[in-house]
Amino acid sequence: GENVEQHPSTLSVQEGDSAVIKCTYSDSASNYFPWYKQELGKRPQLIIDIRSNVGEKKDQRIAVTLNKTAKHFSLHITETQPEDSAVYFCAASSYNNNDMRFGAGTRLTVKP
Amino acid sequence: DTAVSQTPKYLVTQMGNDKSIKCEQNLGHDTMYWYKQDSKKFLKIMFSYNNKELIINETVPNRFSPKSPDKAHLNLHINSLELGDSAVYFCASSQAITSGNTIYFGEGSWLTVV
Numbered sequence: 333g334e335n336v337e338q339h340p341s342t343l344s345v346q347e348g349d350s351a352v353i354k355c356t357y358s359d360s361a362s363n364y365f366p367w368y369k370q371e372l373g374k375r376p377q378l379i380i381d382i383r384s385n386v387g388e389k390k391d392q393r394i395a396v397t398l399n400k401t402a403k404h405f406s407l408h409i410t411e412t413q414p415e416d417s418a419v420y421f422c423a424a425s426s427y428n429n430n431d432m433r434f435g436a437g438t439r440l441t442v443k444p
Numbered sequence: 445d446t447a448v449s450q451t452p453k454y455l456v457t458q459m460g461n462d463k464s465i466k467c468e469q470n471l472g473h474d475t476m477y478w479y480k481q482d483s484k485k486f487l488k489i490m491f492s493y494n495n496k497e498l499i500i501n502e503t504v505p506n507r508f509s510p511k512s513p514d515k516a517h518l519n520l521h522i523n524s525l526e527l528g529d530s531a532v533y534f535c536a537s538s539q540a541i542t543s544g545n546t547i548y549f550g551e552g553s554w555l556t557v558v
Contacts, residue, residue: 366546375534375549376487419485423547431500432477432538432547434487 334359336424338435346443351412353438355422356404362424365398365405370419370437379420380407412442447471448550450535456556457525464521465553467535475499476518477547478510479534487534493518525557 335358345351357365363384368376382389382396382405389396393412398405409416419439425432450467457463469476477500478490492500496512507523522529535550 370485375551377549378546381546421487431489431492433489437485437487439485 333431334362334424334426334433336422336433336435338422338438340438341436342439342441344441344443345412347412347414349412351409351416351440351442353407353420353422353440354404355406355424355435356402357424357433358403359424359426360403361426364425365396366423366432367394367396367407368421368423368434370421372418376421409440412440414442414444416440417442448535448537448548450533450550450553452553453551454554454556456558459525459527459557461525462521462523463525463555464519465533465535465555466517466519467550468517469535469537469548469550470516471537471548473537473539473548474515475538476512476515477536477538478518478520479536479549481532481534481552483531491518491520522555527557530555530557 338355366381367379369379370376380391380394380396382398393410395408419437421437422435423432448469475494477492480488480490490504491510493512495515509521512518532552532554534552536547538547
């Protein structure tokens with residue numbers, strides 16, 4: 333089955349700096365890669381996703397890149413703000429099954 | 445109009461008890477899941493149902509028994525609760541295969557076993 337590795341486990345940045353979180357996956361059949369943000373005491377919520385037919389996707393301050401050959405994908409947050417502080421999860425799944433596997437999460441802290 | 449709703453939100457119970465968590469989705473999705481999130485925040489899939497049929501059953505103790513009376517509901521029953529069962533349990537749902545499997549989570553059920 334799919335195995336998703338996520339780094340770093342914790343990340344602290346100064347407000348206004350960029351943050352990058354990286355994930356690797358093992359199953360070459362995986363073709364859908366969402367990112368979730370989980371604030372303290374809340375549910376994980378989708379913030380951006382990418383499918384395997386594209387290499388990059390942007391939504392305002394958030395971007396995700398995908399390298400299918402190397403089986404890794406990354407989340408980039410620019411101009412970070414304190415409200416970006418949360419736990420971020422990457423995930424991977426394929427159209428062939430309903431099994432979405434999550435990375436271990438990255439706790440991002442943005443210092444004012 | 446919560447899309448994925450689960451009850452109860454908080455549950456404190458003694459070891460050895462049996463408890464249930466209920467989940468309902470009004471998104472018209474075909475697939476529902478139970479995920480467990482432990483104190484280290486790992487999100488691990490427990491079960492997945494597609495149109496009331498079990499399709500994923502991870503290595504979960506058989507004290508955990510999911511039940512799906514229809515495709516909008518997936519309940520989780522836990523027998524003989526143990527201290528290690530303390531966690532947040534998230535119900536979730538998604539469309540069928542062709543829509544890319546975006547998963548929508550419920551608000552979570554905080555289970556504490558004492």
